[in-house]
Amino acid sequence: MVTGVASLGDWLGLLATATFASAQVSGSAAKGLAFGSVIAVRLLPALVLGPVAGVMADRFDRRLTMVICDLLRFVLFASIPVVALFSENAGITVGWAAIATFLIETVTLLWIPAKEAAVPNLIPRSRLETANQLTLITTYGITPVFAGLGIAALDRIVRSGNTTPPEWAEASNLALYFNSLSRLAMALVVYFGIKEISGRAHDGKHTGQSMLRQFLEGWQYVGKTPLVRGLVFGILGAFAGGGVVIGTAQFFARSLNAGDAAFYLLFGTLFVGLGVGIGLGPAVVRDLSRRRWFGMSIVLAGGSVLVLAGAIHLTMAVFGALLVGAGAGMAFLSGVTLLGGEVGDEVRGRVFAFVQTAVRVVLMLAIALSSSLVGLGGSRQITIADLGISISSTRLLLLAAGIFGIFTGISAFRQMDDKPGVPVLADLWGSIRGRPLSPGEGLVGRGTFVVFEGGEGAGKSTQVNALAEALRAEGREVVVTREPGATEVGQRIRSLVLGKQQTGLSPRAEALLYAADRADHVATVVRPALSRGAVVISDRYVDSSLAYQGAGRTLPVDEVSWLSTWATGGLKPDLVVLLDVPPDVGLGRAARRGAADRLESESVAFHERVRYAFLDLAAAEPKRYLVLDATRPAEEITAAVVERVGELIPDEPPAHEIAEALNTVAEADLERRPS
Ligand SMILES: Nc1ncnc2c1ncn2[C@@H]1O[C@H](COP(=O)(O)OP(=O)(O)O)[C@@H](O)[C@H]1O
Ligand SMILES: Cc1cn([C@H]2C[C@H](O)[C@@H](COP(=O)(O)OP(=O)(O)O)O2)c(=O)[nH]c1=O
Structure with missing residues (x-):
């Protein structure tokens, strides 16, 4: 529950800081750049710190690491609107927002591996898929929806009076305060509530090894194990696709001649889809090989991005976004569960740190790049001669992302197929209907x-x-x-x-x-x-x-x-x-x-x-x-x-x-x- 609230805070924070920055400037290209650069700033620490973070999580007391990180984030989140309140200069405000975001990301990077390494030890292996379902749904499925709704609601409340709201009560400011407080709550609960996390931090095995050595070991493991390599590749591909969708959503909504409301609708739908995929996916595919499911989900997500690219009205786009979310959610769930099950205890901490870092880098890079790109070319339309079809750069980008997604899915599928020779569609269909794959024989007579x-x-x-x-x-x-x-x-x-x-x-x-x-x-x-x-x-x-x-x-x-x-x-x-x-x-x-x-x-x-x-x-x-x-x-x-x-x-x-x-x-x- 507390992680749920805290991650709601995270998403509010990301949306709010990015929107906040793009609201400070005018013009489509500048807005795109501002939105993109705030997000890009958030990923820089990942490149620098990510490799170290996983190793650190294995060395220090995990509970204290988490608590200290959360207290820092509590202060940093609150500082963004507070600085804005006291400074007259827009440059300082945006600058501090960027710096604080940078620091927050740094701290988060240390927090995640500590948490990820602690959680599997509290959960029995056989329940891993279910446990992952719950965590992923609260983190990526439900909370972002609440985040979107929350911003909208805050906005509504603040603007309901006829007077203009005081500056401190702007929707995005309130969101940042909320975010800050959710971090404080998290710190308190971890410190007083889950003491057993501490005890598991050290097994004394790695104390003699240098950090660099430990890090390289984790990296080599990912590179050398075909299944893990395929999984990491696939997860990253899915997130790259998702990033492009998020990054272009604002401009895409405009290309449908729908306003900001459509942007939030698409964004929300994407996450509802994510929740649906994670929540219902396993029940639908039942006994399907998780390795195959993983590849198929990525292909589904990629194909649905193509639907988005070709969407001619909002309904079609919403449908596409839902499927993109569902595909990505199923890929994420099966991928993370497969990783958890296939990666030995020894290296698990570092492999998860690797994946988490890479996911962030890829996701944010995709968001930043695509929003900047689309921002630059957003107003341009390519008209195909005589056919009267106009293609915006947003759609071209989506098209490319979709094709890339399908390619990634197929190649992940090939790399890790555990049932070569069994036709894919028949296998899927058989699993959905429930095994056995051959039709059940009917009974005649009534003995x-x-x-x-x-x-x-x-x-x-x-x-x-x-x-x-x-x-x-x-x-x-x-x-x-x-x-x-x-x-x-x-x-x-x-x-x-x-x-x-x-x-x-x-x-x-x-x-x-x-x-x-x-x-x-x-x-x-x-x-x-x-x-x-x-x-x-x-x-x-x-x-x-x-x-x-x-x-x-x-x-x-x-x-x-x-x-x-x-x-x-x-x-x-x-x-x-x-x-x-x-x-x-x-x-x-x-x-x-x-x-x-x-x-x-x-x-x-x-x-x-x-x-x-x-x-x-x-x-x-x-x-x-x-x-x-x-x-x-x-x-x-x-x-x-x-x-x-x-x-x-x-x-x-x-x-x-x-x-x-x-x-x-x-x-x-x-x-x-x-x-
Ligand atoms: N309800 C009962 N109470 C006491 N002895 C029983 C009972 N049912 C069966 N037996 C005896 O237990 C032994 C095993 O019974 P059997 O029917 O062969 O069991 P199973 O087929 O389950 O191995 C037999 O010698 C049988 O006479
Ligand atoms: C049908 C079946 C039996 N068994 C075992 C149980 C029994 O020990 C044995 C069959 O014994 P059974 O014929 O039931 O002998 P008894 O009269 O001693 O009960 O086979 C299995 O392990 N799996 C199965 O699917």
Whole structure:
């Protein structure tokens, strides 16, 4: 929350200082130059200090670094409007704004790596994408929107009276005061609230190394690791494109014959898009390879800049800006997450410092250059002979940026593609629809599929047989089956995975063998029976793989799940009966039955993990599960199962009952009809 407020302050500050400067001069070229040069000044320190900052963050107490930096920024931000208030000379005002901006940027550069290095240590790895989503949304998605709205609102309030506002209450001044105070708040919270950041600053490893040495090490790492290189290249490309869009937005709005309001609208939309991309992107593309997603997002952003370049009215431009934002947001999220996951702890601090610095340099350079360029050529129009189409330099610049973006995206994609040979669009489409990539096979007929799951000796075989007996007594067709080993191939697989003589089978090979057994089982036994309308009762199914291979062998559960979905063509049971039993009870029962197989002889901890994995699966989808305490007497369990299955199976009334029912309906219909 505090970072959110503080970054809102940052964006207000950037917008305000730049607008402030361009308001001090008149003329399109001069305005462009002023806007551009303030922003350019902000980036100079990055070139000088950036390399040092990452290394410093590894050496000094991170909490104190952050606090001191924020206190400095508190003073500096406030100084800009205060100086303006007391000086009569516009030159001094603009000059101090530039100097203060320079100093603020310097301090920020020291602050960022300290923060970036501290945060991952407070967050578990597996939540990294989600954590990045949250940080990025507050930093780049929501707060700039509030910043834009904030400036507009402040402006409105200040101008609402008929009198001209006092100088200190100008909108951009108020924004700077706000910014200053948000920094003070940040300093206080970090100092008093997050003490644990301090402790992680030193691991004593680098103290003997020179700073230059440490810096070069980080730089070499980026250059030598293809994935990291591709990522950095792509992120920088995306930001260059974004920078051009921001830098030209003011002039672009004018070329649409729309005023300053349109500028803020476009600017706001861009950031809304950023938020949308970061917030919803992962949910849309689901399991798509993050490496591919990264490249595709950049291409999307680049393509959308082309839409902007060709926009003939504001609606089209707003749409383009939204897509530019979404593409850039998704690229940023996937890029940062990939970096976090692929870069080792050792170098992570410096790599992040490198990326942050480079991003700032590229972004601001693009903004500064494009706004100056467009400012110079802004009023010029190139008219293509006889066609009556006029092209402003803004649009040409956008066109170039778009093409550059697409190029960057494609080349990043090529460099880091982890699925060469898989068609891109089919892959994307398959991921959006949800895996498997091959269409799920439809079911004909309306049989009922009941699965029993549970640990060893839970009583699954006992209950499977009892249920089958009860249903057969009602005259239903029942197929009793099991995994592994229901088919001929399955039998051979079963002896491979469960045979005691089979030692050292790797977890992935084991998972694949169970999946192969399942694929054969579903295709040759389960589906045919279901399409006949039979009740199929299976002793174990997909959940066993999730529990034993996933939780037990600690393979990634979503990957095991995907494997099973692929093997079964997406066939899910109508009901899963989970017989829950403490491992010692179940294993005790199984031991009485005879020699233990490969899995039964696993440790108790293994079986504990399996048990809780089953319970978690059931808790996630309570409607599909019936969880029963398997230490209860077998008859009680059977009764509960039979009752639940009874509710599930469609009553299949004999043919003569159907005929009677139809007659009744027909008669009722006749009676109601007026004669
Ligand atoms: N509810 C129960 N209470 C006590 N013993 C049971 C119960 N259900 C089954 N058993 C016994 O436990 C042993 C293992 O049962 P079984 O149905 O083969 O389990 P699973 O197929 O889950 O390994 C068998 O000897 C069986 O008679
Ligand atoms: C179906 C399946 C079973 N298994 C394991 C669980 C069991 O230990 C074993 C199958 O045993 P099972 O046939 O259920 O024997 P029991 O009657 O002893 O319960 O295979 C997996 O690890 N993954 C799977 O996908």
